[in-house]
Amino acid sequence: MRAIALMFMLLPQWATAGAAVASRTLPAGTVISAEDVTLAPDQAGGIEDITQILGQQLRVMVYEGRRIDPSALTEPTLIGRNQLVTLTYEKAALRIETEGRALSAGKVGQIIRVLNSSSRVTVSGRVAPDGSVIVQNN
CATH class of the missing domain: 2.30.30.760 (SH3 type barrels.)
Known part of the structure; x- marks a missing residue:
């Protein structure tokens, strides 16, 4: 049994890519730019490629350091009411x-x-x- 445990410890560990997190508090309606997000390697699950969310608009507020969930994103509003x-x-x-x-x-x-x-x-x-x-x- 110890040999099996030792064998698993010697195998290379898979690196997780991390997740996109807010670098500052982002209010709802913010269009995501490169300065608004960073990649946090310690958080798993979520958007792993920041380029996928650039230009998207937030539906809800995301606090600094929190993971940006794909369900919180939408296409940006191009025309505002009364415009x-x-x-x-x-x-x-x-x-x-x-x-x-x-x-x-x-x-x-x-x-x-x-x-x-x-x-x-x-x-x-x-x-x-x-x-x-x-x-x-x-």
Whole structure:
């Protein structure tokens, strides 16, 4: 029995990669940057590659030294409520752009309602990666 225990002690130990932890207290809504996280080798389980979470937004507050759980992350909100946005309508060679006010917050690809500033009509559109809202064809 001692020989087996000695054999296990002599085998190389597997190194754990650690987990991403907050380097300072991060409030909910923070978009993660490189200065906000560090890799802690003493904490196992969680996100092992910091580049996976850069640019993600926190749903909840994470205190300094705490592990960042993948369930606490989401895509960043691109448009805030009451923010002025560009409304775009395209069909074939026709392109119409006007200004509107977002009635709700939205992420890329999400459908939100926008109040057209010139006509005062509420329309629905999909949030584009450039921050504009593309109005759908009815």
